[in-house]
Amino acid sequence: MPGTVDKTFYETGKWLLAVAVAAAIFIRVFGDSWLTKVPDCYFETVTGLYCPGCGGTRSVIALVQGDILKSFICHPVVLYAAVVYAVFMIRMFMLIHRDRSGYHTSVTDASATGTSVPEASVSGASSAGTSVPGASVTDVSSAGNPISCTVAAGSLNKKDVRRTAFDRKKQDKVRTGYRDGRILIFIYIGIALTIVQWIVKLVLLIKYDIHLI
Numbered sequence: 001m002p003g004t005v006d007k008t009f010y011e012t013g014k015w016l017l018a019v020a021v022a023a024a025i026f027i028r029v030f031g032d033s034w035l036t037k038v039p040d041c042y043f044e045t046v047t048g049l050y051c052p053g054c055g056g057t058r059s060v061i062a063l064v065q066g067d068i069l070k071s072f073i074c075h076p077v078v079l080y081a082a083v084v085y086a087v088f089m090i091r092m093f094m095l096i097h098r099d100r101s102g103y104h105t106s107v108t109d110a111s112a113t114g115t116s117v118p119e120a121s122v123s124g125a126s127s128a129g130t131s132v133p134g135a136s137v138t139d140v141s142s143a144g145n146p147i148s149c150t151v152a153a154g155s156l157n158k159k160d161v162r163r164t165a166f167d168r169k170k171q172d173k174v175r176t177g178y179r180d181g182r183i184l185i186f187i188y189i190g191i192a193l194t195i196v197q198w199i200v201k202l203v204l205l206i207k208y209d210i211h212l213i
Contacts (some may be wrong), residue, residue: 010092052198053212
């Protein structure tokens with residue numbers, strides 16, 4: 001199950017996708033001639049030095065036009081963000097689609113032919129107060145990995161089902177926290193990369209008079 005941070009970024013990402021598509025169409029139609037009408041960076045105008053965001057617009061235009069090398073040189077964070085964004089949106093779409101399909105629990109007769117009983121579930125068996133003797137329970141966890149165990153005769157009761165559900169919720173909570181923390185790590189990496197590329201540009205500009213953008 002996706003975490004709160006993941007869902008927030010996913011919903012924001014859908015709007016960003018619409019803006020990105022519109023921007024890509026605009027750039028494809030009008031090219032970069034409109035850049036002359038964009039106000040100069042105030043920081044660069046006053047100090048004569050690049051700011052951390054300088055080159056971002058040119059990097060986006062180069063990326064849309066398919067010039068990956070130029071996009072990286074102008075502002076590497078744009079390319080980094082595009083890759084992370086694409087991977088994140090695809091994974092979130094798959095997670096949400098999987099969660100909407102729900103968990104599937106099948107009961108298989110281990111002593112017979114090994115075929116699954118249609119529409120059979122542990123929760124259904126326990127709510128009816130019955131047990132499945134000599135059965136093998138295959139549960140699909142939130143990670144999509146099958147977990148198999150053998151249920152002894154008379155051992156499948158409401159208490160066991162509640163304990164299993166509680167353990168699964170704990171596992172989902174751990175995975176959710178891990179995913180939330182992971183997306184924050186990617187954000188911190190982006191911030192660090194922004195600072196590093198800014199310092200590199202300043203060194204090249206001040207010491208060697210090399211203008212990357």
